[in-house]
Structures are given as C-alpha cells and as structure tokens.
Amino acid sequence: MITTEKRFMGYQDVTLNREKGWIEITINRPEKLNSLRDKTAEEILDILNEVEHDRDVRAVILLGSEKAFCTGIDTSEFTVAENGYFDFYRFRKRSRKVNRLFREVQGFTKPLISAIEGFALGGGLELALVGDIIVAGANARFGLPEIKLGMMPGGGGTQTLARLIGKPLAKELMWTGRRITAAEAERYRILNHVTEAGKALEKAREIAKSISENAPIPVMMTKSVIDRGVDMALSDGFEAEGDASFLLYFTKDRDEGLAAFREKRSPDFRGE
Template sequence: MTKFVKVEVQDGVALIMFTRAEAANSLSIQLLHEINETLEAIHYDRSIRAVIVTGDGDKAFCAGADLKERKGMNEEETRKTIALIGRTVNHFEAIAQPVIAAINGVAFGGGLELALACDIRMASSTAKLGLTETALGIIPGAGGTQRLPRLIGIGKAKELIYTARRLSAEEAYRYGIIEYIVEPQDLLKQAKELALEIGKNAPLSLVQAKTAINQGMQTDISTGLQIESLAYSRLLHTEDRLEGLKAFQEKRSPVYRGK
C-alpha cells in the first residue's frame, strides 16, 4: 500500500510531508490514519524538539476533505469521517512539541483548519488559503469557526467564513492568518531555521509554554494566570532548569536533555 505521509527527523526537527499530491493532499481516510499514527509517535519522542508539516511539491498543502471519497459514503460513514478529521486537526494542537505549518500551496477548508491548529504558520508567496465550506453547503467543522476568530478577531473571521473567500498569501498575512510569507524555493529552508531556533531551547519549557498558551487562551485572564503558574511550577525541579542557570553563570550555551 502506498504511504501518504513521509517523515524525516534531523537535528531534533521532525518534518511531516503529505505526499498525496495527485489529490491535492485531500484528507482521505488512509491519510488521516497515517497522520494520527505519525503524530502519536512524535508526541512521545523526546528527541524531537519541533515539528514542521507541509505538502509535497508547490501545488497543495492540503485541499481539505476528500470529497470524491465522501461521495460514495452513506450518512453514518460521512459522520464518522467528519469526526476523524476533527480529531486529526485537534491532534496537531495537542502534541507536545511546537508545530510550524509550512503552507506550500492551496490550503482550503480542512487544510486551512489543520494549519490553524498549528502553532505558527509560514506560507509560500504563491499559496492560496480559505475556509470555503459555506460555498459547499456546510460550515467549517474541524475547528475553523473557533480557531479563526481567536486568531484574527470575530468580525474578520465572520467575513471570511460567510464569503468563503479565497485569499492570496499577502491577503492572509494582512488578516493575521499567517506569520510569514516566503518565496516558494525558500519555504522549507526558513521553516527549518525557525524550528531549529525553537528547538535549541529547553524542550520541557516548550511543552509547558505551549500548554499554558493554548489552555489559557480558552479562559479568563485570572484562570489563565493560574494555568501559567501551574505550568511554571512543573519546571522548577527539572534538570534543564538547573542547566539553564548554570550555563548562564558560566557564559556558555546550555545543553538541554528534556529532563
């Protein structure tokens, strides 16, 4: 059976690449299962400090649900597949390591929802993005109606979801959907540079920072500060915290071990 997820790990950075280019990396059931298996393995691998997710080539990051496959499904199968897409998108947000979405091409519907669940979004200057579901008689169903407003504000998110507008990378940047625009030939290079910059820091600190931000953003400021305090306290007795202090005193780069 052909595999649709390719994984490379180098210098503590895991590169996840979707290789179903002939179908614009649309989320078939096989691809969804492969993604979840990959993320499960990465989550528990302490040698991996940061993750990049991208698509093969320069045409598609992910075009969303596989509508050709769904055409042959009954209602129960459709509901199960929609739920699987939702769980898969949530998985990107839930894994311990910071995740960079390197958006190499079109990211429509569930493809953009997947990118929204990542921590940082970097897009090729030729990429196209949009939550296009209302043009298909549905709504974003894998977190898009929740994550996009939290990222760019309610008014702008409503505008984009109601119109099903397809944005250029420049427009997506102006809306605040992506953090970087990069020329296509430099996308992976710059994503790896950012991942390495992140990965040089204490891995347990990255885990707790991600937890504090993601959980705190869902609450009021008072509760968020309590979440931050709990996340901070989990680092007090780690070897990495002591190594960070020692390296600072000795004016050298710290060597973190994730302990």
C-alpha cells in the same frame, strides 16, 4: 543531512524526513492536490503519537508540495450509504480519522509548524490553524470555500479562525468563500511569516532549529498554558502560568540552563 526514518517507511499518503531536533511530515497525494482522506490522517496521527515519546524530536514541520499544502477533505469520502446517516454521524464523532486529526493535533505537546506553498483550502487551512506556527511562500493562497459547495467548515475553522482574526472578518471569509493571498493572510495575523515563493520550508526549518535548541519542557508547558489560557479568565490564566512556571524549578534542564548562563557556554538541554 536529512535521512528517512526506517520505522516510518511504507506509508502511502505521507513521507517523513528527520533533521537533528525535528521531523518533517510531507503530505504526498499530488494527484488529489494533497487532500486528506482517512488514510492520510491515520498516518499523520501515527507519526505524531510516536514522536510524542521521542525526546530527540522537539518540533514537527508539516508541509505539502509546491502546488498545494492541502486542499481539504477528499470529497470521495463524503459518500454516505442509503439510510446510513446516523451511522455516519457516530463514525464521524468517534472513529473517523480525519475528524480525530483536527482534534488531536490541538493536544500534541510539541510545536507544530506548517510550511505552506500553493493552496491551503478548507480542511487544509483548518489543519494549519490547529497547529502552532504558519509560514507561507508568497504564492500561497488561503480560503474556507465550503459555502460554495453548500457546506460549512467542519475541522474547527469557525472556532480557530474567529479566535485568531475576530468574528466579523472570519464570517466574511467563510460566507463569501473567497481566497486570500499570503500577504493578506499575514496582514490578518493568520501567518507568522511570508517568504519568497518556494522558501517556506527553509524559514520553517530556521524556526524549528531555534526551538529545538531550547529546553523542551518549558516549550511544552508554555504551549499548554497559552492554548488553554485564551479561553480562561485572566486571573485563571495567571494562576495556570504560575503553577506551570513553578514546576520547572524541579527540572534538570533549569539547573543546566542556569549553569550554562553562569559559565558563559551553550546549554545542553535533555528534556529532563
């Protein structure tokens, strides 16, 4: 049974549900097809900052509506005051919550799963890409259409997508701005899973449950080593992995896991 967390009630742009082991953040701006404004980003960041310190939360699912996961940045926030371009540059660089969201999600220590139905366009796709796992319903559509508006991706898409699917295909998708289906996105390895339409959240919950049953410290450490390691030389990646793996020898969860294995029972991991 999902219950709403009282301390997170009153948000304008998102809603929060809690399951045993994970939380679900729903972008809730249907009149704007769940486009992101600074308020949306601020609320998501606030929740992520809180759950970083909640041992009972071991994963996060991010979702939108049946029609749209997220369609990018709210264009009403693109307005720049006359003679204010340098001020806006500084604001974007240091203070703008939407820009901070894309940067800080990458540093979130717990698994973030995006459950996508409908459109995931522009910043919506970029937001999913800075997370860890993407699950989509068969009706989902993906794209980086900024080129059609005289712009380019600004939420990390030129970096995350190229690393994921390779430069030639990433360039084609950005330079044409074309939308792709969930089946194409799975073929390109953008997605982990494609489900029946309307079933993405169900699959995301299945994954979150499986993750939440495992020791959270190794999950955190493997996430860190994988994310950092892709930009390292292989030898440096091996070194980082070895150090992180050795540190787990000092956790209580490692002792619990080994004891449970010997005693043929389910382990009780506490994140210690």
